[in-house]
Amino acid sequence: MPVRLKDLPRKRYGMPGNAACPGCPETMGLRYVKMALGDDVVLVIPAGCSSVIQGIAPKSGINFPILNIVFAAGAAAAAGMKAAFEALGRGDVKVVVWAGDGGTGDIGFQALSGAAERNDDILYICVDNEAYMNTGIQRSSLTPPGAWTTTTWTGKREPKKNVPLIMIAHDVPYVATASVGYPQDFIEKLRTAAKIRGFKYIHLHAPCPIGWRFDPGLTPKIAQLAVQTGLWPLYEYNQGKFRVSPFSRMYRRPEKRVPVIEYLKLQGRFRAALKNPELVKMIEAEVERMWRWIDALEKSLNPAEEARRITGT
Ligand SMILES: Cc1ncc(C[n+]2csc(CCOP(=O)(O)OP(=O)(O)O)c2C)c(N)n1
Ligand code: SF4
Ligand SMILES: [Mg+2]
Numbered sequence: 001m002p003v004r005l006k007d008l009p010r011k012r013y014g015m016p017g018n019a020a021c022p023g024c025p026e027t028m029g030l031r032y033v034k035m036a037l038g039d040d041v042v043l044v045i046p047a048g049c050s051s052v053i054q055g056i057a058p059k060s061g062i063n064f065p066i067l068n069i070v071f072a073a074g075a076a077a078a079a080g081m082k083a084a085f086e087a088l089g090r091g092d093v094k095v096v097v098w099a100g101d102g103g104t105g106d107i108g109f110q111a112l113s114g115a116a117e118r119n120d121d122i123l124y125i126c127v128d129n130e131a132y133m134n135t136g137i138q139r140s141s142l143t144p145p146g147a148w149t150t151t152t153w154t155g156k157r158e159p160k161k162n163v164p165l166i167m168i169a170h171d172v173p174y175v176a177t178a179s180v181g182y183p184q185d186f187i188e189k190l191r192t193a194a195k196i197r198g199f200k201y202i203h204l205h206a207p208c209p210i211g212w213r214f215d216p217g218l219t220p221k222i223a224q225l226a227v228q229t230g231l232w233p234l235y236e237y238n239q240g241k242f243r244v245s246p247f248s249r250m251y252r253r254p255e256k257r258v259p260v261i262e263y264l265k266l267q268g269r270f271r272a273a274l275k276n277p278e279l280v281k282m283i284e285a286e287v288e289r290m291w292r293w294i295d296a297l298e299k300s301l302n303p304a305e306e307a308r309r310i311t312g313t
Contacts, residue, residue: 003184003191008035018061020053023216025180025206025223027053029127032183033096034064036190041094042067042081046074046108048100049134049208050127071107074099075115078122094123094194101128101142105161116170116199123193123200126163129208137211144231146264146273146283149211155273159286165293167201168237174200176236180207181223182247185234192238205232213268222266228258230287233294242301244294251291260284 013034014020020027026049034041043066045051051068055061069077074097082095099108104126112124131149132138139149141161148155167175174196178186186204193200207222209215214222226232227247234245250256260283264270273279 003187005184008187009038013063014053015061015063018053019055020049020061021210021216023209023219024049024053025129025208025219026050026127028180028183028219029125029186029204029206030062030098032180032186033098033125033190036187037094037096037194039064040092041065041096044069044074044078044081044095044097046097046099046103047071047134048103048127049129050098050100052134071103073111074103074108075111075120075122075124078124079115079118079120082120082122095121097122097124099124099126100133100140101126101130102132102140104128105141105163113170116167116172116201119172119198121197121199123190123202126201126203127206128203129206129211130160131208131211133208133211144283145286146270146279148213148269148272153272155270155276155279157282159289162290162293164201164203164235167203168242168297170199172199172201173197173239174237175203176201176238177203177205177232177234177245179205179223179227179232179234181205181220181225181227182234185245185247189236192236196239211269213271214266218266222263225258225263225266229260229263230257230291231260231263231283233290235294237297240301242297244298260287 013031014027045066045068078095078097085093128142130143131140137150139151139156143149143156144160146155164175164177174193176189178189189202205226207219230251234248236243
C-alpha cells in the first residue's frame with residue numbers, strides 16, 4: 001500500500017546535536033528506517049560515519065538499540081543475533097545491518113555473501129555514499145567513474161561495482177534499490193522486505209555533501225537528480241519478480257530524462273571529470289550499460305516460474 005506522509009510516526013530517532021555533518025544522508029536514512037519498521041528493531045552497524053554519528057558512549061545521539069561491530073562482520077553478527085532472538089522466543093525482533101559502501105562492497109563482502117547464501121533472516125541495508133567517508137574520503141569499489149576522492153585525484157577510472165545485481169545473483173528472496181531523495185519509495189520497500197522471511201537486501205543511494213563537494217542544502221535534490229538522469233535506477237526484485245520502480249520509469253521516455261551532466265555539474269568531485277570529455281562519455285556509457293542489465297533482467301525473468309522455483313511449489 002502506498003505510504004502517506006501524514007501516517008508516518010513523528011517520533012524523533014536522531015537527537016538534536018548528534019555528530020553528523022549538516023545535510024548528512026545517513027541520518028536521513030536512519031530516520032526513515034525507524035519510521036518504516038517501528039520499535040522492535042535492532043541495528044548492527046559496522047565501522048563508518050554512522051558509528052560516529054551516535055557520539056561517545058555512554059551517551060548516544062540516536063535513540064534506538066545498536067550493536068557496533070567490526071567492519072568485516074556486519075552480516076555475520078546480525079545472523080548470530082537473529083538466531084539468539086529466535087532461541088529466546090523473540091523471533092519477531094527485526095535485525096537490520098546498516099553498513100556503508102566500503103563495509104558492504106569491500107571489507108564486509110564475504111560476510112554479506114555468506115549470510116545471503118545461507119538465506120539468514122536479516123535485512124541488510126547498504127548506505128552508499130560512494131567512498132570511505134569516515135576516514136577522509138578514500139575510494140571504494142562503489143565510487144563511480146570520474147569521481148574525485150583523496151585516492152583518485154584525477155577521477156576514478158573503473159566502473160562502480162554493482163552490488164544489487166550481485167545480490168540478485170545470490171538468489172535471495174528480496175533485493176531493492178532506494179534513494180534518500182525518495183523517502184516514501186524507500187519506506188515502502190523497507191516494509192515489503194520486513195514481511196519476507198529470509199535474506200533481504202536494500203541498497204540506499206546517499207549523497208554526502210562533504211565527500212561529493214556540494215552545498216549541504218542540496219542533499220535531496222542531488223539524490224533525486226541521480227534517479228532522474230538514470231544514473232541511479234530504482235527497482236525491486238521480489239521473490240522472482242523484477243520491476244522498475246515508478247520514479248525511475250521516466251528513463252525509458254527520453255523526452256523526460258534529465259541529462260547526466262545536470263547531476264555532475266552540481267558536485268565538486270566531478271570537477272576534473274567535466275574537463276575531460278572521455279571521462280564524461282565513460283560515465284554516460286556506464287548509465288546505458290546498467291540499463292541494458294535492467295532491461296535484460298525484466299525480459300528474462302519469468303515471475304511465476306521463478307516464484308515456484310524459489311518456494312519449491
Ligand atoms: C578492518 C578495518 N579497516 C579499516 C578501518 C578504518 N575505517 C573505519 S570507518 C572506515 C570507512 C568506512 O567507509 P564506509 O563503509 O563506506 O562507510 P562511511 O564512513 O562512508 O559511512 C574505515 C576505512 C576499520 N575500522 N577496520
Ligand atoms: S561525511 Fe557525509 S556521510 Fe559522513 S557524517 Fe558527514 S555528511 Fe554524513
Ligand atoms: Mg561510504
